[in-house]
Structures are given as structure tokens and as C-alpha cells.
Amino acid sequence: MSGRDPKGYYVALGVEVECDIAAIKSAFRTKAKRLHPDFNPSPIAAKQFNRLHEAYATLIDPKKRAAYDRPWKDTPRPEEKPRERTTETPPRPEPRPGAQPEQRAAEPPPRATPRPAEPPPKRAAADAPVLCQCGQLTAQPRYVLFDMVWGRVKRVQRRTLGGVYCRACADKAAIRATLVSWVAGWWAWPDGPRETIRAVLNNIRGGRKPADRNARLLLRQARAFAARGDMELARNAALQARAYASATDVRGDVERMIATIGLPTGRVLKDRWSQPGWAPTIQILPLAVVGAIIAMSATIAIRTPGPTTPVAVKPAPAVVETLELKPAPTSFKVVSEVAALRTGPSDVFEVVTTLAKGDQVIALETDPTGAWMRVSLEDGRMGFVASANLSLGK
Numbered sequence: 001m002s003g004r005d006p007k008g009y010y011v012a013l014g015v016e017v018e019c020d021i022a023a024i025k026s027a028f029r030t031k032a033k034r035l036h037p038d039f040n041p042s043p044i045a046a047k048q049f050n051r052l053h054e055a056y057a058t059l060i061d062p063k064k065r066a067a068y069d070r071p072w073k074d075t076p077r078p079e080e081k082p083r084e085r086t087t088e089t090p091p092r093p094e095p096r097p098g099a100q101p102e103q104r105a106a107e108p109p110p111r112a113t114p115r116p117a118e119p120p121p122k123r124a125a126a127d128a129p130v131l132c133q134c135g136q137l138t139a140q141p142r143y144v145l146f147d148m149v150w151g152r153v154k155r156v157q158r159r160t161l162g163g164v165y166c167r168a169c170a171d172k173a174a175i176r177a178t179l180v181s182w183v184a185g186w187w188a189w190p191d192g193p194r195e196t197i198r199a200v201l202n203n204i205r206g207g208r209k210p211a212d213r214n215a216r217l218l219l220r221q222a223r224a225f226a227a228r229g230d231m232e233l234a235r236n237a238a239l240q241a242r243a244y245a246s247a248t249d250v251r252g253d254v255e256r257m258i259a260t261i262g263l264p265t266g267r268v269l270k271d272r273w274s275q276p277g278w279a280p281t282i283q284i285l286p287l288a289v290v291g292a293i294i295a296m297s298a299t300i301a302i303r304t305p306g307p308t309t310p311v312a313v314k315p316a317p318a319v320v321e322t323l324e325l326k327p328a329p330t331s332f333k334v335v336s337e338v339a340a341l342r343t344g345p346s347d348v349f350e351v352v353t354t355l356a357k358g359d360q361v362i363a364l365e366t367d368p369t370g371a372w373m374r375v376s377l378e379d380g381r382m383g384f385v386a387s388a389n390l391s392l393g394k
Helices: 009-015 021-035 045-059 060-073 169-186 191-204 211-227 231-247 249-263 279-302
Strands: 144-153 155-165 331-334 338-343 351-356 360-366 372-376 383-385 390-392
Touching: 009 045, 009 169, 021 045, 045 383, 144 169, 144 191, 144 211, 155 169, 155 191, 169 191, 169 279, 191 279, 211 231, 211 249, 231 249, 351 383
Parallel strands: none
Antiparallel strands: 144 155, 331 360, 331 390, 338 351, 338 383, 360 372, 372 383
8 A cells, every 4th residue: 555655645534545536525524624723632633634634635636646646557567477277187097898887976066155244334424423532422522612822922822722522521621721821821912811811701601612513413422322222312412402403403403303212201311511510610710819819918018017107296385384283183094096195285285105095194283274184104204195085093
């Protein structure tokens, strides 16, 4: 085959060297859907698709195909010489006089050569069940599209990660696409943040599930299970196809399939795609971590005391007017949140210090109006405090 297909173009398309144009087109369409990078997450999908396209471009053109086939077609095949078989038969002995003629034994009839058993007919492609990306057969496949973006300074690159998934593989693909977008999608300005949020929200919601594609996928799965005799799985797949086929042209095929199989009489499979699952939690986790870090930083900044702002104080009078003071009780406590200890019995005097609620002071004198008291602190400092900020007792 290598001499007849030097570059492996026929092998790449999966066709015979004597096939016609229709077979080449059909093989290319089938393999292109499976190898296209938009639907195949394999790292070598692009290389395989390029080789497939190169083979198709060569074999679909009659002139290019003739040039490709000329080396092996122009080379004559060596002719095999027929073997020389001797056909001489030994002479029969002449009978002796008076001898009875010999009776030849009856030759057994030739045995009938058994015909080789015919190979079983190949299953049509439409009857074969669809497999997940992991290669496993699933009763509830879905065709899902996830978004993945990464930034290139001023340009955003987008890629759609799609294919046929089971629920577990779909969750893994969603997490992968989201984490790549979280890490690499912000760096393009100004479209990076907006496209990243859009991609992450699509993946958290479970991706895009095209109605027509999923209706046909589940209908094919139902036919495959019915052909295998597993009617319960066929019914459930057909019922799930009905949910997607309401606005598509395959609604009639789905209803006919359900009518042929019949309504389920046993248990109905639970739709594994109806609940969000654990994937959204993991996808939101990076955003929650960033939010927690920002909140902690803001809290620490608020609690950290800043530099004290100087307060403009009115200059105190040079000479304190003589006040007629009356004796006052000796023990008071501060009842307001903050009380100012001033150098004189008025708001115009300079603030010596501030007292907090519950601080104990010793009252020495009070002014005639009773609005101010001269007090002494435990450290010996003295000053005037408004009487409204003090209460008798400890």
C-alpha cells in the first residue's frame, strides 16, 4: 500500500485507492467534523485537520490525483510465470491371459468445498452510539460549547471549547476553560475584563447547548440503544431529545421514535444536567478569594489610625478672670463619650487633654453658674471640665 499511497493520502481519508469522488467527499466530511479544532480538544487536532485537508485537496482534483497516482500506475507489475505441470500418466499393465479383469474401486464423490461464512453486515454509522470525549458510552450525552479567552495586551483571543460530553467531562471542561480565562483573560485592554466576565458567566451556567445539535444527538442515541435492544435507555434518550426538538425540524422524527418505542413503563432516568453540580462553585472560587482579599485590605486600612489632624484652638486670654468658685464634691466620673479638659472655664480656652467615658476625676471647685468644674487628674494635672460631662460617684 505504501508504494500505491506514497504520502498516505488515501489512508488519511480512510478510502481505497480505486474509490470515486463521492467516496472522497463523504470521507472528508465525516473526518472533518471529528478532527476540526473547534470540536476536538486534542493538542494535535489542528495538525491532523491540516493533513486531512491536504489529502482532500490533492485527491479531489482529477489532475492532482492523476499526478499522485502516476508513479505506481506507470510501474508495470512483474508477471508470474505459470508452473509447468507434467501430465504423463503411467501405462496400464496388460492383462494376463485367463485372468479376470480387475474391478476398479468406486471412487468417492468429490467433497463439496465449504463456502466461507459471509461477514456480518456492518452497522450503519447512524445506528452507532455516540461516545463521550473520554471514550465512554453515556446514556445522556450533550453537545456543549464553552468559552475560553486570553489577553494579548490590546487584543483578545477567543476560542470555543466544544464537543460531546458526559456530565463529569463537561464539568471538567468548564473548569478548565474558566480557569484559563480567569488567569489570562484580564490582560487585554479595554476588552479583556468584559470578555472574561462574559466567558466565565457562560461556563458557570453550564455552557451553550445548541437545541438542534442536541436534539439530533439524543435521537441518534435513542436509535442506537433501540437497535441494541435496550429499550429503557432508548425511551429516556428520546424523551430528552423532545425537550430540545420543540423548535427544530427533527420534532417529527423524535415524536415518531417515541411512538415506536412507547412511553416508559419502568423507571425514568434522572436528568443529570438539571442540577448545577459542583463545577460552578470551583469556577466562582477565584473571584471569592479576590473579593475576600480586597475586603480584608479595606478593613485593615479603616482600623489603622492615621495621623492626628491638628485642631485650631482659639488663643486663650492672657489673664484668667477671677471667678467666684464654690466648694464641690470631691469624686466625679465622666459620663459623656469624650470630655475636654481646658485651661479655663470656657470653650475658648486651650484643651489640655481629652477624657474618655468612665474616667475618674477629683472636683475641686465649681463656678458660680455651675457650668464648669475645676478638677484634678490622677497624674496631678488640673483643668476645667463642663459640668454636663460629669456625674457624682465612682
